[in-house]
Amino acid sequence: MAIDMDKDGKVGCAYYSVIDEVLVLEEDIAMGGIDAVDTLLLQVQPTSVIIPNRAPSDLVEFLERNAHRYDDDEASRREQGSYILRNLVSAQFDYDAAKESLAKVDLEPLKPDPLHVVSSEEEPAQCIGSSSHNRLMRLAETINLDSCGSVGCAGAVLNDLERRRAVEDPVLDGNASTAFRVRSVKMNTFTDTMIVSADSLVSLQILQSELHPNPQSRSSNNSEPKAKETLSVSGLLQALACSAQGKRKLRQMLLRPSTNLNLIQERQKTIEVLRRAKNHDCVKTMRMQLRKLKNTKTLLLNVRKGVDRIRGQLSIRTGDWKALLRFAMVSTQLRQGTRSLVGGSEVAICSRISNEVDERRFLFIGEIIMRTIDFQLSKESGRTEIFPGISQYLDELKREYSDACRMLPDLRDSVSRDIPRWAAEHILHCTIMPQIGYLIAVKLDPNTGEGVYHGQAHTEDEWTMCFVSGDVVYYKNRLMLDLDSQYGDLPSRIADEEIQVVMDLASAILQHEDAIISASELFGELDSLLALAQAADKYNWVAPTMTVSNVIAITEGRHPLQELLVPAFIPNDCNMAGGCGSDGPQGAELLVSGARRGADPSLLILTGPNNSGKSVYMKQVALIVYLAHTGSYVPATRATIGVTDRILTRIATRETVVNDESAFLVDLKQAAFSMNFATRRSLLLIDEFGKGTTAESGSALFAAYLTYFLDLGAERPKVLAGTHFHEVFENGFLKAGKDVGYAHMDTRLDPHAKDPEDQITFLYRLLPGRGPSSMGILCAAINGVPRDVISRAETIVALQNRNEDLVSACSESQSEEDRQRLAQAELTARRFLEMQVPVPSRGKQPEGRIRDMLQEIDIEQGRGGAPVMVFVA
Incomplete structure (x- = not known):
């Protein structure tokens, strides 16, 4: 992964996926800054990051915090990061050089161009009509060449792949290597995509991963990130996917929620079809079949590597061939399964599988594998065995080898007859070894280090010692040499012919590589939608109604993670409406909870006691909106969700010892980011902003922060805010209006109860209006703060409520001895x-x-x- 950022905060990024063999460019993010880099790292999870040596210091410092370090001490090794950070010369990120490198990427044959008028003196990519120029122009149809930062990063990635390719295959004899090749180039744009910042992904627990406990494994240069999902939305849904392809596709869907209503509605329609009762048995069968699939791209990568000629043995394991055979068989079964779905023809994925998966092709692939590999014999022998009849020459070699093996006992007897009688008992057996040939095995004489007999009585027949293994010495004599010349190295010749047969099989399979990968992608998409359908059934989710109107109307919404951790979850409603824009309302006016759209606030402020569920409520609203844009069903009884372009949060303050920024400064940066990037279609979550400074400054900042969004008028976003600054409302710091709504979490108080835990009961039910108090002291008592501290705090609060002088009041509570000492000290000071x-x-x-x-x-x-x-x- 290559990252570049200029002084204005514009971020460019490109990365290469080894398993997919695809180079991905991200569209330049204007004023993205470190927040955009953090989001990209969280989404891509790279194993290696490269930056130019002219990169801004703040970018370098940020990337170094989580980078892999090669320290010697044990503590540093435990804290190693998840990627390797490397600095390259800035010339590697040059825009023009990057375009040249992109033009050289061999993707697919170009169509002949009648205007091909290139001369040898001209630059290939700059010459109109050249093949490089045509390739670059065709590439411009899929990537935005105006994203100069990302194009420069793509050039750096291509140069790094060239270096890795040279290291991987140092001796190629001019042949192109298949390692680190680029099969396709694509660009991720923000068109039709909801933007969710890294802070939001973590705060809402959409993504929350733990690194591999082994530092060497988690930082190894591999295509798959060495991390696991903890309790998160991504982990919850990915656990329901059956195949590696499905998990990867589901992660892509979750990381890039769509704002395209047609795509969202198509996914919802697919989930509805998969959930039909008539399709229950068919869906269950398809899920069982999908569990049999391994990562097809990894299997094809092993096939493409071919055979290890240096070691002279088959490098493709029998299990890989079996997995490819299973994929071919399952492909035909899945195609038949999608065609048998009731209503399957109504959804795109089933139609694509039916039309694009060629059943005869996959039956042919399965047939040639079954006809070539003897899986039963391979299981018994522990190596890949070839069926007879595939190669006549191989069959002849195996017959000769079998005959040679049968004659080995006779050879031993023949050797024993030609030597002295006393030495015959020391001749163990005769054998054949690859690349060595026929050998005589003799007992070892520990005193001499040679065989007990090694041709002493036959001066005309020299016995040559080859090697010693344990207590056995292997020799060659004239008879063994004659057999070598007569039969040759049969095991090696058999291995070479088996290698040739497997290479022919691999070549036949690779002719259908594109069809296999295409089918694998389709099955991954089907698996991801089956996982969403499974989640809807398992967790009682419903299909939301998506609309272009800028509203959120949720009835009995639930938090998808919190409801799994409590015995009973209390659902709550949410009704909000953002600005209608300068062009007025789009679409028809909606009726939400019996009121017209204009009656719902754009700013909903939550107050009430700590631990009453305010933060959970805000997060559940955001997660319902988020899931709706992935095409998933949502945890609610009913939901109407307007298209939302981004979700911005000021919730969690992610602090670290390597960050020299205070918690309040981090909060301010999050707030500034939301003010700079929020639109009327955005959803903002603000939880206790301003708590990191004094009460006066915090309440002032909080009031000004909310007023900023209200003053946007028709361009105001939807804002959910939670606070304990009651003075903001009591003193009128925030202007009232129909765009401002108040709500609090319901509680029941029993001040006469002896146990503090019995004095308050949280009902977790949202009620309209402001809450009377935050009840911080009562919450402190419930959580084990000593009673004398609680009593003292209650006294001070009572004095504040009566506007009494705290200095005088505190002095009255002093003991007699303390008052005498204070009086003496005061008299001494006066004298x-x-x-x-x-x-x-x-x-x-x-x-x-x-x-x-x-x-x-x-x-x-x-x-x-x-x-x-x-x-x-």
Whole structure:
């Protein structure tokens, strides 16, 4: 992954996926800054990050926090990051050089161009009519070449892949390597995509991963991120996917929620069809079949690598061939399953599988694998075995080898007859070894390190020792050499022919590589939609109504994660409406909960006690909106969701010891980001903004922050805010209006209960209007704060409520001894202030006199008086 950022905060990014063999460019993000980089890292989860050496210092510092470090101490090794950070020269990120590199990427054959008029002196990519120019122009149809930062990053990635390719295959003899090749180039744009910042992804627990506990595994340069999902929306849904392809596709859907109503409605329609009772058995069968699929791209990568000629053995495991055979068989079964779905022809994915998956092609793939690989014999022998009849030459070699193996006992007897009788018992057997040939095995003489017999009695027949293994010495004599010349190296010749057969099989499979990958992608998409349908059934989710009107109307909404952790979850409604824009309302006016759209507030402020469920409520609204834009069903009884372009949060303050920013500064940056990027179709979540500073400054900032969004008028976003700054409303800091709504979480109080936990009962039910108090002291008592601290806090709060002088009131609560000491100290201080300190004359310092005066004051006050200390120059 390559990242670049200029001084204005514009971020460019490109990355390469090894398993997909695709180069992905992200559209340049104007003023994205570190927040955009954080989001990209969270979405891509790279194993290696490269940046230019001219990168801004804040970008370097941010990336170094989570980078892999090669420290020697054990503590540092435990804190190693998830990616390797490398700095490259800035020339690697040059825009023009990157375009040249992109033009050289060999994707697919170009169509002949009648205007091909290139000369050898001209630059290939810049010459109109050249093949490089045509390739670049065709590439411009899929990527935005105006995203200069991302194009430069793509050039850096291509150069790095070239370096890795040279390291992977140092001796290629001019042949192109298949390692790190680029099969396709694509660009991710923000068109029709909801933007969710990294803070929002973490705060809402959409993504929340843990690194692999082994530092070497989690930082290895591999295509798959070494992390696991904890309790999160992504982890909840991905656990329901059956295949690796389905999990990857589902993650892509979750990381890029769509604002395209047609796509969202198509996914909802697919889920509805998959959930029909008539399709229950068919869906269950398809899920079982999908569980049999392995990562097809990994299997094809192993096939493409071919055979390891250096080791002289088959590098493709029998399990890989079996997995490919299973994929071919399952492909035909899944195609038949989608065609048998009731209403399957109404959804796009089933129609695409029916039309694009060629059943005869996959039956042919399965047939050639079954006809070539003997899986039963391979299981018994522990190596890949080839069926007879595939290669006549291989069959002949195996027959010769079988005959040679049958004659080995006779060879042993023949050797024993030609040697002295006493030595015959030391001849163990004869054998054949690859690349060595025929050998005689003789017992080892531990005293000499040679065989007990090694041809001593046959001077005309030299016995040559080849090697020693354990207590056996292997020799060659003239008979063994004659057999070698007659039969040759049969095991090696058999291995070479088996390699050739497997290479022919791999070549035949790779002719259908595109069809296999295309089918794998379709099955991954089907699996992801089956997972969403399973979630809807398992967790009782419903299909939301998507609309172009800028509203949120949720009836009995629930938090998809919180409801799994509590015995009973209390659902709540939410009705909000953002600005209608300068062009007026779009679409018909909607009726929401019996009221017209204009009656719903755009700013809903939540108050009430701590631990009453305000934060959970805000998050559940955002998650319902988020899930609706992925095409998923949502945890509610009914929901109408307007198209939302981004979700911005000021909830969690992600602090770290390597970050020199205070918690309040981080909160301010999150608030500034939301003010700069929010539109009328955005949803903002603001939880206790301003708590990191004084109450006066915090309440002022909170009121000004909300007023900013209200003043946007028709362009105001939808804002959910939670606060404990009651003085904002009591003093009228926030102007009232129909765009402002208040709500609080219902509680029941019993002040006469002895146990603090019985004094308050949280009902977790949203009610209109402001809550009376935050009840912080009562919450402190419930959570184990000592009783004397609680009593003291209650006294101070009561004094504040009566507007009494806290200094005087606090002095009245002092003991008699403390009051006496305070009075003596005050009298000593007054006498000291009344002292007439003499002015020092030239050359004389009145130190002694001053000390005497201070001693007199101390004597007058007695030993209990507070000591007086004066520093005399």
